[in-house]
Amino acid sequence: MTAGSAEGRVPPVPASARSERLPVVAALAVALALLAALPFVASDYLVVLGTEILILALFAVSTNLLLGYMGYVSLGQAAYFGFGAYGLAALTLLWEWPTVPAMLVTLAGSAVFAIALGSLCLRTSGVRFLLITLAFSQMLYAVLVRTPQMGGDNGIVGIPRPELDAWGIDLWATVPFYYYVLVLFGLTLLILYRFIKSPFGSVIVAVRENEMRARALGYEVWANKLACLTVAGMAAALAGMLQAQNLSFASPELASWRVSAEVLLMVIIGGWRSFLGPAIGALVFIAIREGLSVVTEHYLLFFGLFFMAAVALFREGVSGGLDAVLAKVRRR
Amino acid sequence: MSALVVAGLRKTFGALRVTDGIDLAVPEGERRGIIGPNGAGKTTFFNIISGWLPPDAGRVEVFGRDITRLPPAHIAHLGVRRSFQKSALFDALSVEENLRLAVQATDPSRFDAWGRIGRHRRVLEAARSLAERVGLADELGRRAGELSYGRKRQLEIALALAEKPRILLLDEPAAGASPYERRLLADLLRDLPRDITIMLVEHDLDLVFNLCDRISVLVRGSVLMTGTPEEVGASGEVQAAYLGTAHA
Numbered sequence: 001m002t003a004g005s006a007e008g009r010v011p012p013v014p015a016s017a018r019s020e021r022l023p024v025v026a027a028l029a030v031a032l033a034l035l036a037a038l039p040f041v042a043s044d045y046l047v048v049l050g051t052e053i054l055i056l057a058l059f060a061v062s063t064n065l066l067l068g069y070m071g072y073v074s075l076g077q078a079a080y081f082g083f084g085a086y087g088l089a090a091l092t093l094l095w096e097w098p099t100v101p102a103m104l105v106t107l108a109g110s111a112v113f114a115i116a117l118g119s120l121c122l123r124t125s126g127v128r129f130l131l132i133t134l135a136f137s138q139m140l141y142a143v144l145v146r147t148p149q150m151g152g153d154n155g156i157v158g159i160p161r162p163e164l165d166a167w168g169i170d171l172w173a174t175v176p177f178y179y180y181v182l183v184l185f186g187l188t189l190l191i192l193y194r195f196i197k198s199p200f201g202s203v204i205v206a207v208r209e210n211e212m213r214a215r216a217l218g219y220e221v222w223a224n225k226l227a228c229l230t231v232a233g234m235a236a237a238l239a240g241m242l243q244a245q246n247l248s249f250a251s252p253e254l255a256s257w258r259v260s261a262e263v264l265l266m267v268i269i270g271g272w273r274s275f276l277g278p279a280i281g282a283l284v285f286i287a288i289r290e291g292l293s294v295v296t297e298h299y300l301l302f303f304g305l306f307f308m309a310a311v312a313l314f315r316e317g318v319s320g321g322l323d324a325v326l327a328k329v330r331r332r
Numbered sequence: 333m334s335a336l337v338v339a340g341l342r343k344t345f346g347a348l349r350v351t352d353g354i355d356l357a358v359p360e361g362e363r364r365g366i367i368g369p370n371g372a373g374k375t376t377f378f379n380i381i382s383g384w385l386p387p388d389a390g391r392v393e394v395f396g397r398d399i400t401r402l403p404p405a406h407i408a409h410l411g412v413r414r415s416f417q418k419s420a421l422f423d424a425l426s427v428e429e430n431l432r433l434a435v436q437a438t439d440p441s442r443f444d445a446w447g448r449i450g451r452h453r454r455v456l457e458a459a460r461s462l463a464e465r466v467g468l469a470d471e472l473g474r475r476a477g478e479l480s481y482g483r484k485r486q487l488e489i490a491l492a493l494a495e496k497p498r499i500l501l502l503d504e505p506a507a508g509a510s511p512y513e514r515r516l517l518a519d520l521l522r523d524l525p526r527d528i529t530i531m532l533v534e535h536d537l538d539l540v541f542n543l544c545d546r547i548s549v550l551v552r553g554s555v556l557m558t559g560t561p562e563e564v565g566a567s568g569e570v571q572a573a574y575l576g577t578a579h580a
């Protein structure tokens with residue numbers, strides 16, 4: 001058409017790489033700012049709930065690396081959640097380690113645990129992957145139930161929180177603990193995001209789309225898959241540690257298949273096609289539990305109904321539905 | 333030096349001898365056509381060379397190096413790239429992302445687990461110039477799964493062309509293409525650098541006879557004959573075994 005158009009035709013940076021990155025980073029920044037303001041406007045009760053939502057949101061976002069990005073359905077993510085809780089409990093309560101080193105070592109241990117488990121589980125895919133992850137997490141559950149030193153099926157109380165008295169911070173108070181969780185939440189999400197959007201991480205999506213082609217191109221996909229599973233497992237273990245500190249209690253229930261299933265529900269409700277969608281799922285999950293548990297103890301039943309409605313209405317979860325609504329509004 | 337040497341290759345599926353003693357040597361830079369009736373074992377032959385199927389017996393050598401039983405990704409890194417008879421694309425990803433992943437597969441940036449994709453400019457630029465070369469520049473933002481059939485085939489071939497392969501295995505690239513798309517494809521293949529060794533499996537005999545230096549005829553898992561297009565075209569044996577039956 002015009003003479004100048006031929007020259008300017010190939011833009012230097014692909015629009016696709018940019019347009020996807022900005023909204024997530026912006027959304028994360030805005031969300032973190034709003035979350036940081038929460039204690040100023042909300043009651044202690046809501047701050048306590050907010051803490052738990054952040055912990056479960058971290059768990060859900062990490063699980064989605066497997067479900068949404070890699071396309072592998074794990075029914076054993078609670079194993080890492082429980083590993084975190086019990087690793088911290090064992091090091092601090094049995095061996096009387098200080099809290100922060102215990103957390104770091106538990107995190108490192110969760111990486112080893114994930115690599116070992118992943119090397120076995122990733123030989124399979126599809127339903128067999130789901131079943132083998134379930135089997136391994138049930139094994140851990142059985143071990144925890146049968147370990148009297150850790151309280152057996154009663155669990156173990158008195159999980160410590162980091163000592164920050166030197167800085168004048170008391171993490172046993174509601175608001176400081178909330179900020180502590182928020183900082184770790186934001187930091188971990190940033191790491192997960194950079195990982196999955198990196199050149200190495202982008203291969204994980206290629207595996208979901210067509211593993212055969214990814215290998216034919218020259219990717220040793222096992223390394224990408226194992227790294228993804230390990231990063232997700234470590235984040236889940238961190239969430240498990242935070243949950244144990246939040247409850248100041250660890251029980252085998254944290255490693256049960258029910259927790260694995262709940263986190264999958266959160267991911268699917270929130271939306272597995274977006275990075276932050278699963279966090280919304282965690283919010284919805286807690287909101288329904290709190291709203292309904294006053295009325296009935298069968299809140300899971302209602303959660304299930306909501307789950308069906310969300311899947312039927314939005315196809316890509318609540319966040320996908322919001323996207324669609326926003327797109328409609330913008331078009332006006 | 334031979335780019336590819338295949339010796340005594342055998343593969344059976346149950347009682348079916350799909351690859352029945354293939355011996356073949358392809359000199360570097362040659363464009364070799366592989367023709368044969370449906371079920372002759374052409375795709376199986378490619379699957380063995382590219383590491384997807386272990387042979388029961390025999391050897392595959394690439395530039396003097398034994399690659400039998402190496403994993404597919406390793407073979408790809410030695411410069412052996414293939415396209416698939418049935419398109420295998422990253423459907424939910426854009427054309428650009430498909431091409432970028434193809435370029436990145438042999439680039440050191442594939443190990444970068446922290447940096448941004450946009451930082452590796454060379455990979456992005458190579459992906460875009462590949463798109464220009466195969467005529468997909470105006471589809472960069474489209475999802476691969478939404479492309480027309482012909483464009484999917486173009487992308488399928490483009491993925492194998494990324495980062496200059498040394499040996500290119502093309503499995504029926506023209507299958508289902510319109511006459512116009514066939515002409516584009518023929519031009520694209522003809523314009524490839526002459527030092528790329530090409531193995532072309534194709535039922536479109538015009539394409540094979542025009543493009544290839546020599547042709548091997550595969551029938552029931554073994555090589556019936558190898559010769560120039562003229563020799564193969566004139567062979568009564570080939571007429572009987574293949575052309576006669578396939579083009580009655």
Ligand SMILES: Nc1ncnc2c1ncn2[C@@H]1O[C@H](COP(=O)(O)OP(=O)(O)OP(=O)(O)O)[C@@H](O)[C@H]1O
Pocket residue numbers: 345348350368369370371372373374375376377417
């Ligand atoms: N994995 C397999 N298991 C069993 N039989 C197979 C397998 N793969 C291929 N075959 C059989 O081997 C024979 C050769 O198949 P192949 O796909 O290699 O033929 P082809 O020459 O590529 O045919 P076409 O021209 O139709 O693509 C066919 O009879 C096919 O059914």
Ligand SMILES: [Mg+2]
Pocket residue numbers: 374375376417503
């Ligand atoms: Mg075939």
